[in-house]
Amino acid sequence: MSKTSALRTVVWSTGGVGAIAIDAVTRRPDLELVGVWVHSEHKVGLDxxxxxxCQALGLTAxxxxxxxxxxxxxxVVYAASGPERDAAAVPxxxxxxxxxxxxxSTSSTALVYPPAYYSDESRGRLEAAAKAGSASFYVSGIFPGFASDQLALLLTTQSKRITCLTxxxxxxxxxxxxxxxxxDGMxxxxxxxxxxxxxTPGFIEMAWRAPIHLVADGLGVEVSEIRGSLDRRVTDTDIEVAFGTIPAGTCAAVRTRAAGVVNGREAIVLEHVIRxxxxxAPDWPASQFDATYRVDIAGEPDIHCAMTLGAAEGHGAGRAAMAATAMRVVNAIPFVVDAPPGLLSSLDIPNTLPRHAFG
Structure with missing residues (x-):
């Protein structure tokens, strides 16, 4: 990469994450937005x-x-959502x-650790494509992503002994x-x-396989199996939410757990609590913030860390999570361009420290 030339960048999709990526790319002198892809026909030709x-850019989608x-x-910053996610994005x-x-990409979180991708055939196609084009591929986000890999692994640098990382x-x-x-999904x-x-049997284990194996690789251990579980709780009253009404007596809280077994013990655990x-479900882990990520390490020493996004009590946490997700990959662009060709994880590139974030 030239130190004086801005990296020519395309953003793929203008949804929540894509829109943030477009604005972020245009603000950086080391990146140049040269194109934007859209799925909807009515967006074609719009600025x-x-x-x-954000402000008009003189660049049509x-x-x-x-x-x-x-x-x-x-x-390319690939941020397509919905039907374009994960396996459908591979082509x-x-x-x-x-x-x-x-x-x-932020779209295919099962590829945060490519060696553990659930489709050997798709992974092989991606590896062959990266080799043929001498290009690199990197996926991240928040969870899976930063909280479940780099934050967790960073905290283990203080550990003498680890019994369980959650x-x-x-x-x-x-x-x-x-x-x-x-x-239908949740x-x-x-x-x-x-x-x-x-x-669906095996779905939770498959969904969290990649981040569990990424952590295991980072810590030099092998996961023999992943055990998944699901718990749900109902609401006593109707709840109005963005997608409609949740009637009393129906599910209003979901908790998933995926545990990677190391040496016969559940040692790397990822939990997801959504209300x-x-x-x-007042007895489940709770927070005054709308998006909280906890890392708890049992061992020597015990370590506990909580990261929150956005303000407390519902003030923009969704937007904050999308911004953090977008910036995980926008900030990674120079490092991925400089990396050797192939399929990358967070173990393969330096900390993606933001360039030109102050200003």
Whole structure:
């Protein structure tokens, strides 16, 4: 990478994370926004800055992937959501990598640690594409992402002995508007006899496999199995949320747990506690903030750390989490461009310290 040339950057999608990435890229002198991809036809031809909620940029959005590839950007910030997430995004990644374009993504969290990706075939395609294009690929976010890997691993640098490392996300998600994800995927607003996707056998183990194995790799241990569990609680009253009404007697709190077994003991544990109202499941871990990430290390010494995003009591935590997610990959762009070609995890690049954050 030239120290004087700005890295040519394309942002893929203008949703919550993508919009923040567009604004962030335009504010950095070491990055140059050269293109923006959109999924919706009604967004094509509109100013990218307007779509991102910032000042007009004089750059129009397009759904023409080949035109963006022809721009020969140094990196694509891939932030598509919904049906484009995870496995459905792999063909896009392959096309970009084969064209010699580095990719940073928030869309496929199962790839935060590529060696543990659940599809050997897809991982092989990505590896071959990165090799063919001499390009690098990196996925991050918050959870999975920073809280579940780099924050947790950083805290272990104080450890003499570790019995168990537990990372917990505690979230109030009444602001999340996507009904099918919340109701069919997680079971919110459904009676407890409804079986959401989360209850599919093996789903929790698969969903948290990558971050558990990333931590294990960082600490030099092997995970023999992952044990998953799901717990749900109902609300006594109707709750109005962004995706509709959660009727009394239906699920309003979900808790998942994935435990990586090391030497016969549950040693690397990821927990996810999501509520639609603070008064549901009062015996579960709680926080006055809407987004809290806890790292608890039992060992010598015991270590406890809590990271919060946004202000307390519902003031912008959702926006704060999206901003943190976006910046995990925007700040990584120079490091990923400089990295050797291939599929990367947070173990493979330096701390992605932000450049030009002050100002």
């Amino acid at each position: 990218a800055g307007t779509l991102a909620g 397009t759904d023409d992937a080949e035109a963006l590839i022809a721009l020969e950007p140094d990196c 896009d990644y392959v096309r970009l990598l084969e064209a010699g374009i580095n990719v940073v 990372v917990t996300e505690i979230a109030l998600n009444d602001h999340y508007p996507v009904a099918d994800v919340m109701m 079971g919110f607003g459904r009676p407890l006899d409804f079986e959401p996707m989360l209850k 639609m109202s603070r008064d549901v």
